[in-house]
Amino acid sequence: MIKILSTHSADFEQVLQAVADIEAIVQLQDAWGFQTLVESLKQDSMHMLIVYEQKDSIAGNTVTGYCLYQVIFEQAEILRIGTHPDYQRQGIASQIFARLNTELKTSQVESLLLEVRADNAPAIALYEQQEFALIHKRKGYYQTPHQPAIDALIMQRLYVRE
Secondary structure, three states, rough: OEEEEEOOOOOOOHHHHHHHHHHHHHHHHHHHHHHHHHHHHOOOOOEEEEEEOOOOOOOEEEEEEEEEEEEEEEEEEEEEEEEEEOOOOOOOOHHHHHHHHHHHHHHOEEEEEEEOOOOOOEEEEEEEHHOOOOEEEEEHHHHOOOOOOEEEEEEEOOOOOO
């Protein structure tokens, strides 16, 4: 189940904490914390898709994935996307993209951008499968002490107006 997170929902803080927890696991170099996510979503142009694993128990649904994106006029950009490691390789990212594409087409978006580390082959393969193409390379963008710098790849998906 995928929902757009409302800043007015009763479980807003709980859901964002779950996203921050996943960020800390999957974005080792530059995870966004709870407060950064809250501040981001205060902007009208920011939106977040949340993927839930539906459970029968009263404990509720578990956040398994997310996508934070921004829409400014006819351009959108994915700022954060992730799936909890326990749920990876189960098609969650593809489900996120399917829902995101529907939302963006409804909003008359013409293109979607994202940035990915050049050494993240699984993510690059997923993005290419989702019709993203490399449009720019930032040489040595990701700097880690005592490690070679990693390029950032800027990828874009175009939407055809119907």
